[in-house]
Amino acid sequence: MWPHRDFLDLVGVELPIVQAPMAGAGGAAMAVATCEAGGLGSLPCALLGADKVRAEIGVIRQQTKRPINVNFFCHTPAPPDAAREAGWRSYLAEYYAELDLDPSVAAPGVSRAPFDEEMCEIVEDLKPEVVSFHFGLPAPALLDRVRAAGCRVMSSATTVAEARWLEDRGCNVIIAQGAEAGGHRGMFLTDNVASQAGTMALVPQVVDAVKVPVIAAGGIGDGRGIAAAFALGAAGAQVGTAYLFTPEALVSDLHRAALKTARDDQTALTNLFSGKPARGLLNRIMREKGPMSGMTPGFPTAGGALAPLKAKAEARGATDFSSLWSGQSAGLCREMGAGALTRQLAADAARCFEAMAPAN
């Protein structure tokens, strides 16, 4: 029933639905449920140490025989900049005072490590069918080893130029990530969020520019969006925010509650939580100091200074300093299991195809 089979045949899955790897929010359970339902389940590894990556892949392999996607960041970490870090902390001093916190005990930032030798060895050892990257691709020597292990390689493009760059370096599938998408932009040849295209405009331009299968991402929250992705020429869709509504999502109760009441116009791109632009639900710190700021330290350390504020505010039930990652389609999403969601997305897309058939 799917108009294009390029992605299905290349990866060996039944449904052209990629569960977006969402660092911190997705684990083995979400990936397994998605895979067993016929989609491509993904394990986000950006926040995991090597032992944990190995263990999580092991759990997935025990529970499903289907193809899986293992996702890594491949950014170049910003060099330490004590002056910038100090400036950022003093910029936040008013909040430390308000919450009666000592600014000198600010925790280090969340550790988001790029793909490296150790992770590459795990990939060579465990051979996930798909390895996907965010922020471009790793160094050629590492990428060659991933390919030599038999893994298909996917990465995200936020512009046509990035898509061409990825294809030129042997990427097998390109995720065209429109501005609607939640979490971190995959952008790597530019840092200009003002000029990033939306999914409706980006996907057909990427499809026209490359020969490999294109997966549409950004703002796709139900079967209508998946059908629209195919209309635009994509060979599948990556869905993130809808999976945050599943019990398999490793999100806080506060984050979950915020998602359930989110409207279409309540997200923005912000660099306050990491130093790189990512889309999340608007909250107090984004309204008062952003959403984009020229003051943040480089990725990924900006979050360190916010961590104590986040912890104390959340203990009081407030999300004033929390990164509430979400795409623009939260208003389309409903709570259900990740397996049921995967099947429903496919069934709803099928209904859309039928409704659009010329015979009607």
Place this chain on the structure above:
Amino acid sequence: MWPHRDFLDLVGVELPIVQAPMAGAGGAAMAVATCEAGGLGSLPCALLGADKVRAEIGVIRQQTKRPINVNFFCHTPAPPDAAREAGWRSYLAEYYAELDLDPSVAAPGVSRAPFDEEMCEIVEDLKPEVVSFHFGLPAPALLDRVRAAGCRVMSSATTVAEARWLEDRGCNVIIAQGAEAGGHRGMFLTDNVASQAGTMALVPQVVDAVKVPVIAAGGIGDGRGIAAAFALGAAGAQVGTAYLFTPEALVSDLHRAALKTARDDQTALTNLFSGKPARGLLNRIMREKGPMSGMTPGFPTAGGALAPLKAKAEARGATDFSSLWSGQSAGLCREMGAGALTRQLAADAARCFEAMAPAN
């Protein structure tokens, strides 16, 4: 062949394609060509005086018997603010010096007048089948008269809240305008461009929120986008940028040349040219002073101070100070007549529907 006929039946056109009213760039010729091809041609009146509006509608009525759309702005003009205006001019002083221009002779801003008594009389007199508004709706007394004249009313929503507001006030068709769209945002309940949703996310959320037909706008540059709009639940698509590539478009040679080479990542929302956010191709003034600025006078007077700079730079072949309106889909567009474009959009959308049919 069209999956939804709500819009077609309501307005009485053959094709669910609305040629976007683009103030300054569209005139009678573009509207006539679109109407004769079966789409809904639009006459943008925001920059026209009453006599010109009457004359243009007269020309259209002579050349086509099909339904037409006449479009008006209905903003509340910002009150004069001499201090702000002076601040804006001094902020631009470096450019006046560079181009050897006297800043004291800056021209007044482009006149964009809101829908008023005089325009309402023309509508009552000439009874266009559709009257569309940008920036909300006119005062109830005027709107009632438009409806009493038998005109269907359309307006643009950039959020679900705006869509509900328009439906509550009797709007017959809602244009869901995603962030990809070129020219001025129709936003009127908010001025926050950072949180505006893209077309892929906005359209289904608007469709779920209102009962009237929804037209998708933003990033739709070819038949694939039209098919995608239907997949998302829309009853048609509004297309703007593609019509700027037609000989009927009243755009400068410089603007036309810039559109022909535009890439997906070369537009941004800017308020530099009018005081309200509008999407255009990135140029020097947007890069150096924006794209968004807190310095501009209120809509619509900001352009006044730029007019002499624009004129002198364009005489030298430079678009440094020109508003080069464009959506994010210019890279999908090709030069052809407005009638041929309308027919090709419909034919390409039909091919997409066939390609997506379950039998394939």
